[in-house]
Amino acid sequence: MKTLPRFTIGMGDRFAHQGEAQLSAVQSAVERGVPLHPVWNKSNREHTLVGTKPADLRAEADAAVRALNWTAPYFVDADHINLHTVDGFIASSDFFTLDVADYSGKPASPESMEAFFKKRSGLVGTHRLPLLDAPLEITRADLERTAGKFLWAMQEAGRIYRRIAAAKPADSFAVELSVDETDTPQTPGELLIILAMIADEGIPVQTIAPKFTGRFNKGVDYVGDIGAFEREFDADLAVLAHAVREFGLPETLKISVHSGSDKFSLYPIIRRLVERHRAGLHLKTAGTTWLEEVAGLAEAGGDGLDIAKDIYAAALPQAEELIKPYAPVVDIEIPKLPSIETVRSWTAREFVEAVNHDASCAKYDPQFRQFIHVSFKVAAGMGQRYTDALKANRGIIGRRVRDNLLKKHIEPLFC
Numbered sequence: 533m534k535t536l537p538r539f540t541i542g543m544g545d546r547f548a549h550q551g552e553a554q555l556s557a558v559q560s561a562v563e564r565g566v567p568l569h570p571v572w573n574k575s576n577r578e579h580t581l582v583g584t585k586p587a588d589l590r591a592e593a594d595a596a597v598r599a600l601n602w603t604a605p606y607f608v609d610a611d612h613i614n615l616h617t618v619d620g621f622i623a624s625s626d627f628f629t630l631d632v633a634d635y636s637g638k639p640a641s642p643e644s645m646e647a648f649f650k651k652r653s654g655l656v657g658t659h660r661l662p663l664l665d666a667p668l669e670i671t672r673a674d675l676e677r678t679a680g681k682f683l684w685a686m687q688e689a690g691r692i693y694r695r696i697a698a699a700k701p702a703d704s705f706a707v708e709l710s711v712d713e714t715d716t717p718q719t720p721g722e723l724l725i726i727l728a729m730i731a732d733e734g735i736p737v738q739t740i741a742p743k744f745t746g747r748f749n750k751g752v753d754y755v756g757d758i759g760a761f762e763r764e765f766d767a768d769l770a771v772l773a774h775a776v777r778e779f780g781l782p783e784t785l786k787i788s789v790h791s792g793s794d795k796f797s798l799y800p801i802i803r804r805l806v807e808r809h810r811a812g813l814h815l816k817t818a819g820t821t822w823l824e825e826v827a828g829l830a831e832a833g834g835d836g837l838d839i840a841k842d843i844y845a846a847a848l849p850q851a852e853e854l855i856k857p858y859a860p861v862v863d864i865e866i867p868k869l870p871s872i873e874t875v876r877s878w879t880a881r882e883f884v885e886a887v888n889h890d891a892s893c894a895k896y897d898p899q900f901r902q903f904i905h906v907s908f909k910v911a912a913g914m915g916q917r918y919t920d921a922l923k924a925n926r927g928i929i930g931r932r933v934r935d936n937l938l939k940k941h942i943e944p945l946f947c
């Protein structure tokens with residue numbers, strides 16, 4: 533296992549032009565004494581929609597690291613991969629997010645179910661975990677239900693892990709397991725049971741991404757019961773520490789928050805609880821850099837603003853198709869989106885105010901922002917016209933990308 537540092541931030545970069553701007557945000561935190569490390573993440577879905585390859589992300593990360601003389605560990609994350617997609621990522625990644633959510637609900641063999649119940653019957657009962665006021669209760673029914681839903685999926689995770697381990701030295705990569713793209717949130721009790729399954733599969737998991745209570749929509753703030761999230765996150769951290777002690781999982785095991793970016797109202801809570809538990813944290817963002825590219829092009833005015841408007845004008849007629857791959861993680865009502873004519877009439881400032889995530893600004897339009905978030909395929913279709921504009925407006929965009937990561941994400945969570 534390649535050891536993960538305590539604090540890491542996952543950054544997505546759909547068009548592979550912002551690696552240096554992203555790294556400079558992390559570097560600023562380090563200069564202030566925060567031991568933060570960058571992870572560049574890209575899923576197969578994003579690669580497919582943009583037309584990039586895993587090797588491109590590796591090249592981008594390495595180039596940024598060279599340009600800024602970064603000497604500490606950094607990682608390239610094969611995000612949300614499964615047995616069908618993992619092969620293309622093996623050579624260029626050193627961080628693998630095994631996503632087996634699609635296999636949840638698929639029953640494991642009766643023999644392996646029995647073996648699991650026998651081995652882990654000790655999970656049934658009352659667990660008094662350090663730092664938690666309320667004890668964690670797990671019933672036999674909980675154990676059976678969770679095994680029914682996840683045992684096969686964790687066996688599948690074991691198959692993916694062994695596939696990678698057969699092709700790469702064990703100390704050359706880190707493993708994350710994600711179950712965030714499932715239908716219902718996992719309770720802390722379920723998380724403990726899942727961690728037992730992962731330990732039984734021999735996966736040296738260092739980060740786990742549960743599905744939390746509430747909505748984690750792309751690029752916008754949390755929607756849900758903040759108090760319920762706080763209790764759950766607190767218990768999840770206690771569960772992870774317990775799983776390390778009880779199941780012999782790596783001491784570096786930590787939560788990965790697949791934030792969908794911009795969960796600003798949760799950051800103070802996450803920060804406080806991570807400190808309270810002396811835990812680690814991986815914050816995975818994605819798409820927030822792409823949104824800064826669009827905002828930066830708009831801010832630049834002239835051709836840049838035209839391109840931002842053209843993206844919207846081309847995206848709106850295919851809204852349904854663009855939203856489809858992201859349907860579970862966006863709340864967009866197409867009729868509520870501004871008309872193409874309206875957006876064409878906007879000044880640079882009006883466009884920026886609509887897309888920029890500033891809840892205190894009356895012009896901020898979360899519908900518009902989420903829709904731009906899912907519209908990157910249109911920019912990919914523009915090819916060089918889009919990437920030339922990124923180059924031409926490198927200064928404005930780079931500043932936005934850096935400031936966004938540093939001021940809105942890194943400072944509230946880590947500094």
Ligand SMILES: [Zn+2]
Nearest residue numbers: 710712713790
């Ligand atoms: Zn995720």
